[in-house]
Amino acid sequence: MPTLGLIHNSPMLAPVFNEIAARVMPDVRLLHFVDESTIKNTIAAGHLQKATMRQVIRLVGSSFDAGCDAAMITCSSIGRAVEMAAELHDQPVLRVDRPMAEKAVATGRRIGVLATLPTTLKPTAELIARIAREQGKEIEIVENVCAGAFDAVMAGDGATHDRIVGEALTQAMKDVDVIVLAQASMARVLATLPDGAVAAPVYSSPELGMVHARDVLRGLAR
Structure with a gap:
């Protein structure tokens, strides 16, 4: 069964994506990775910091280590880091937006x-x-x-x-x-x-x- 890793900045998003997945990809296994620091630190700084970019890249790597076939980041604030992570992996790294x-x-x-x-x-x-x-x-x-x-x-x-x-x-x-x-x-x-x-x-x-x-x-x- 194909596995999609979803990287969130809030636990509230997991049910939203579970509901959509049940409709559009019932044959796909989801794994959720939640790290609130990515959005909270970005808000506090007013911009996407290098430390947060490194954390996003680590989260993407963790999703692939856990067996995901593709990873999708569900937060638009950290889009630049998603594109960096995509450069580092052969598997697809997707921006939700x-x-x-x-x-x-x-x-x-x-x-x-x-x-x-x-x-x-x-x-x-x-x-x-x-x-x-x-x-x-x-x-x-x-x-x-x-x-x-x-x-x-x-x-x-x-x-x-x-x-x-x-x-x-x-x-x-x-x-x-x-x-x-x-x-x-x-x-x-x-x-x-x-x-x-x-x-x-x-x-x-x-x-x-x-x-x-x-x-x-x-x-x-x-």
Whole structure:
């Protein structure tokens, strides 16, 4: 049975990915690796530090030592470290947010990026801009940080987080062609909004990332 290693910065993400896996890759075994230091130290420093990059690379190595066929990092804040880890391993090392960014660039010119942390917003916007350059497309990125939402969810107040993100989706992102959710934890908010509340298509990383990981694993099995 193929095995996918998922590297998280919060234990809250494991159930999200388990649910998606049960639907899109029931024949794949998941192993979760959780290290909260990767996001907490990045937030404290205000940027991705070299020590955190080394820790991400160690986590990727641990996933392969544990028997994983591919590793996927589920946090956008540490994207640069993912790409470094990919250079060091023959097995696939995946960014959960790249399929989402590619789909956003393919969908519209004016792209809204919504995040609950500046440290996640910047690397997500940079990834979208880089993909647009690679494809020779001109885009405009509209950035928005949902102030207070991250602190609320870390304090266990999911309802406040969802309300703040929901307001940003329906009000701050009115004039964009497509909306990208920079954090995996934001995806659940869509289900709480009434039909038609958000005019633009909204893409989040967990579902698209897992579908891509499934396709990568199938390619390895051939």
